[in-house]
Amino acid sequence: MTPHANPEAAMDNAIDHSPLHHDGATDVGVVVCHGFTGSPHSMRPWAAHLVDQGWSVRMPLLPGHGTHWRDANRTTWQEWYSEVDRAYADLSARCDAVYAVGLSMGGTLALRLAQQHPELAGLVLVNPAVTMLRWDAKLLPVLAKVIPSVPAIGDDIKKPGMTEGAYDRTPVRAAASLRRFQAVVRADLPRIAQPLLLFRSADDHVVEPVNSAIVLRDTASTDATEVVLADSFHVATLDHDAQRIFDGSVDFIRRLSDRPR
Template sequence: MVPVLTGAEPFAHEGSDDIGVLLCHGFTGTPHSMRPWAEHLAAEGFSVRVPLLPGHGTRWQDMNRTRWQHWYDRLDTHFGQLSARCRSTFVFGLSMGGTLALRLAQRHGAEVAGLALVNPSLTTLQRGARLVPLLSKVWPSVAGIADNIAKPGVHEVAYDRTPLRAAASLQQLWGVVRDDLGRVQQPLLLFRSAVDPVVPAISSRLLLDGVTSDDVTEVVLPDSYHVATLDHDAPTIFAASTEFARRVHESRVGEAA
């Protein structure tokens, strides 16, 4: 078995039975990109899980043996464990982690108390994207997307290559999630970097136009690139998502009383 990269390990914290948060890392990334966010939420008393998705955190070649259903199933398992012990369970995600979080919300409905998403991906504008399914059959990988961070000196533990078979599966996930956006009715907190070289702004527009949530807030991050959870605006993400979870939980408890 290939060992997990140093810093890519999953994270878990047993906190309050009131609020639980499942955090989802991005495509070719690892829990490292979510670790500061997770530690902040844990310090606030929440129960927290950050699983390592299948195929991630070892070698990029391992990702080409996985598909989006494998990534989703790992998150679904952790969501079930967390929701079994917490009164309100939230799902927070970065990039593809946001896409998977949306799928959890579509499948689980009101069991998902709310979503906080950072630069979630639903499409790409890159040239040649339509050729990925074909190219993936003969070409294993292309240049990676890691370390897209404005803050100097910050390194993301992630693959330096993009596995094309896995990328083709990600495109399939985008289609599935876009088709069911109307089923997303949960409170939604969306963080979008003003400059994101990885995920185009149209992804956020597709999301906001497609969901049917009544409680939607968009926050534009002025000083961060794609991996905003490790960037200049990370404190804004951490503080706003904490307040969001507490507010939504208190509303749910009040409605149930």
């Protein structure tokens, strides 16, 4: 068989779930957080753009992700957050200023990082998720006891030919843990005072727009900006507006890093 004769195998080979650990030449560091049932694949172009600035970058693979959805059901939000917190600690040991960027649940993890570490220099969020409005969300604790998975809503990308490489099933027990995590983060939003740049897709089939509204309303950030993405769906980091996110995050971090500390 010739290489990549199987189209599905070719797609699998194109997806890179591996974490990224890069030490840059400046005193700026960035923690990059991927989303629920996803992997660093959805964030890799953004992370590469941050690396190109000469910054140190840590992009962890969250426990239970990048393998099989059953593995996610064996993990909890505390384990996901601990992995991000370790990445932050690693960067803090070598950088004067550390920022956090995240997509979807990755944005939730970045928010928790800001709550736990007031010294975090700033946040860039893309379609962050702090609540679930679907009618069945309240049933997750019960469903988790009887149903291991449900159909996933993946690859919500407007740009043709793009895939985020997420699980093809949603692990219900892990989703129940995510819902508990969102409640914890939502309750502590007033503790966040760091500068905040939030990108929101105007047409998102996964995370409701009220999520961004809650973040902007309840955080204490006086330096907070919302940018609406008109040409992307949920996974905007791989969509038509991706470059706008990449460039905007760089401008944001450079502006803050140039401030006297």
